[in-house]
Amino acid sequence: MALDITWTKAWIARSADVISEHRTDLTTLDRAIGDGDHGENMDRGFSAVATKLADLSADATPGDALKMVATTLISTVGGASGPLFGTAYLKAAGAVAGHEELDGADLVAMLTAARDGIVLRGKAEPGDKTMIDAWTPAVEAAATALAAGKDEVAILVAAAEAAEAGSAATDPLVARKGRASYLGERAIGHRDPGSVSSALLLRAAVDATTD
Amino acid sequence: MKKLINDPKNVVEEAVTGFAVAHADLVTASFDPIFVVRADAPVAGKVALISGGGSGHEPLHAGFVGFGMLDAAVPGAVFTSPTPDPILAATLAINSGAGVLQIVKNYTGDVLNFETAAELAEAEGVTVRTVIVDDDVAVKDSLYTAGRRGVAGTVLVEKIAGAAAQRGDDLEAVAAIATRVNAQTRSMGVALTPCVVPHAGEPSFTLADDEIEIGIGIHGEPGRERIQLEPADQIVDRLLAPILEDLPFASGDRVLLFVNGMGGTPQVELYIVYRRAAELLAANGIEVGVSLVGNFVTSLEMQGASITVLKLDPELEELWNAPVQTAALRWGR
Numbered sequence: 001m002a003l004d005i006t007w008t009k010a011w012i013a014r015s016a017d018v019i020s021e022h023r024t025d026l027t028t029l030d031r032a033i034g035d036g037d038h039g040e041n042m043d044r045g046f047s048a049v050a051t052k053l054a055d056l057s058a059d060a061t062p063g064d065a066l067k068m069v070a071t072t073l074i075s076t077v078g079g080a081s082g083p084l085f086g087t088a089y090l091k092a093a094g095a096v097a098g099h100e101e102l103d104g105a106d107l108v109a110m111l112t113a114a115r116d117g118i119v120l121r122g123k124a125e126p127g128d129k130t131m132i133d134a135w136t137p138a139v140e141a142a143a144t145a146l147a148a149g150k151d152e153v154a155i156l157v158a159a160a161e162a163a164e165a166g167s168a169a170t171d172p173l174v175a176r177k178g179r180a181s182y183l184g185e186r187a188i189g190h191r192d193p194g195s196v197s198s199a200l201l202l203r204a205a206v207d208a209t210t211d
Numbered sequence: 212m213k214k215l216i217n218d219p220k221n222v223v224e225e226a227v228t229g230f231a232v233a234h235a236d237l238v239t240a241s242f243d244p245i246f247v248v249r250a251d252a253p254v255a256g257k258v259a260l261i262s263g264g265g266s267g268h269e270p271l272h273a274g275f276v277g278f279g280m281l282d283a284a285v286p287g288a289v290f291t292s293p294t295p296d297p298i299l300a301a302t303l304a305i306n307s308g309a310g311v312l313q314i315v316k317n318y319t320g321d322v323l324n325f326e327t328a329a330e331l332a333e334a335e336g337v338t339v340r341t342v343i344v345d346d347d348v349a350v351k352d353s354l355y356t357a358g359r360r361g362v363a364g365t366v367l368v369e370k371i372a373g374a375a376a377q378r379g380d381d382l383e384a385v386a387a388i389a390t391r392v393n394a395q396t397r398s399m400g401v402a403l404t405p406c407v408v409p410h411a412g413e414p415s416f417t418l419a420d421d422e423i424e425i426g427i428g429i430h431g432e433p434g435r436e437r438i439q440l441e442p443a444d445q446i447v448d449r450l451l452a453p454i455l456e457d458l459p460f461a462s463g464d465r466v467l468l469f470v471n472g473m474g475g476t477p478q479v480e481l482y483i484v485y486r487r488a489a490e491l492l493a494a495n496g497i498e499v500g501v502s503l504v505g506n507f508v509t510s511l512e513m514q515g516a517s518i519t520v521l522k523l524d525p526e527l528e529e530l531w532n533a534p535v536q537t538a539a540l541r542w543g544r
Contacts, residue, residue: 027411035430036408036415037291044288074327078265078291079320083327121323178319179432181356182349186433 001209003102003152008062009053010208012069016050018200019043029193033180037079038193045077045085061100066093066110080178081194084118084131091117104146107155111139122177129175129187131194137166138202153209160202167195212407212414219409223266223286230273234538237277241304244297247273248283252305258376258385259283259305262314262369263298264321265290267408268429271365271508274539280373281314281537289408289511290430292320298328302337310338310382314368314389316361316429317345340382342389344368346398346519348457349426349434360428363471363508363519364396367531370540374530392527397454400434400517401446402427404475406510425449427517429473429510443480447487450518455495460522462496467503467531469519474509476516481505484516492520501531507539 019042026039049072066089074086095113096106115135124130141162145155170192175181231240240247262272263285272284282305287293302311315325329339346364372389402424405414415431426434470485485504534543
């Protein structure tokens with residue numbers, strides 16, 4: 001399918017669904033090494049996003065839809081996740097502004113801008129046991145897939161798989177940013193909740209291609 | 212877990228409603244978005260002070276809104292930073308043109324949301340300065356952590372900077388006073404029990420009956436180590452030693468000693484803690500000039516306490532003793 005506004009809206013709707021489904025899991029992960037509110041906060045934000053989907057104008061572009069997600073998350077999520085995910089979507093929107101249909105290069109530019117936005121706000125680096133550990137492998141896998149001449153869906157699949165693997169790879173890490181950093185070695189063995197929600201959102205982008 | 216609440220979704224709004232009605236002489240609350248300001252805001256010609264953070268730490272911050280302290284408090288969801296929208300709205304409501312000082316506890320969410328709100332306020336022509344409070348010695352301040360947390364010392368920063376603003380200091384001077392208080396303040400806490408976030412319905416962490424967590428933050432997030440329960444005096448020794456070493460405090464210093472309850476510890480135990488802390492300071496040749504004992508920066512119903520020591524100088528002491536009229540601190544007026 002073409003990665004146009006229909007796909008973007010399907011991605012956003014699926015994102016809201018998947019965050020709602022995993023609300024308790026995300027909160028449980030956060031309770032182990034954070035403050036136990038990640039699922040609740042993300043669900044509050046994406047519920048508001050889902051409500052606003054219907055308000056998008058008929059001629060909205062994918063960038064417009066992503067910008068709506070950004071401003072809504074910044075206004076409703078709170079905590080660290082609000083500004084971080086909000087900035088990610090804002091930068092992603094900027095990277096594809098005006099494009100009615102996204103090609104492989106657009107997808108890589110969008111993912112790269114999102115990741116760079118999170119790094120700019122949160123100042124985390126790969127290996128700090130944060131959502132960056134899902135986003136950076138996703139960006140790299142998407143770029144590799146693009147360079148190998150893969151199609152758009154394959155690029156999204158590569159990004160989602162790399163994000164999932166990157167998230168799982170946070171288990172043995174000591175956290176160096178966010179609340180989990182206070183735990184020192186006690187964070188070892190726990191998965192970073194922000195990396196899990198990031199991987200869920202990237203998987204939703206894949207699933208939306210079959211909607 | 213039993214709680215005296217209605218729908219967990221309405222906890223913050225209902226609490227702020229009650230607070231605003233109870234203290235209508237001091238504050239006015241707004242609800243869309245939620246924030247609390249001084250009843251007489253904006254105060255002409257005065258630098259305005261704003262703070263905020265997740266709910267569940269009451270009386271922090273709304274309990275400190277009023278004459279001589281904060282102009283606005285922005286409560287987020289329980290244990291979750293407020294978003295930039297209410298911070299911006301409150302900033303605009305209190306700005307008299309003399310500028311706004313943000314007092315922000317060093318937690319990633321609070322810092323990011325206040326930073327975003329400051330950018331938005333600056334875009335609307337408000338001059339904003341920010342002081343980050345990071346008084347907690349339990350966390351190593353290094354490249355490998357999010358840095359020290361802002362805990363009970365926040366009250367001292369808000370009171371003393373608030374007094375500086377009330378006497379007419381300009382924005383840079385108030386920010387400098389707040390920075391100085393933070394630089395001279397050290398805190399450390401202990402948890403005896405976990406706390407339960409209303410919408411989560413179960414404890415944020417678990418502690419066995421005979422276990423305590425040393426170096427706890429104000430959300431129940433863990434600190435330095437988990438040990439077997441000990442008599443109060445030994446626990447106080449464990450909290451105070453790293454505080455004194457860190458600044459370091461020295462013989463001949465005059466200090467403010469603040470024993471803070473985490474919400475579920477009775478006053479009778481807080482004074483046992485205070486007694487030992489005061490003895491230890493005296494043994495180290497440190498004079499307690501001012502004392503504060505009570506539940507001021509809480510963690511819902513958590514049992515536990517924190518100790519905060521501020522190295523005083525004559526100006527800071529005078530500002531601490533200056534009149535204040537808020538729901539939670541009131542003297543001289």
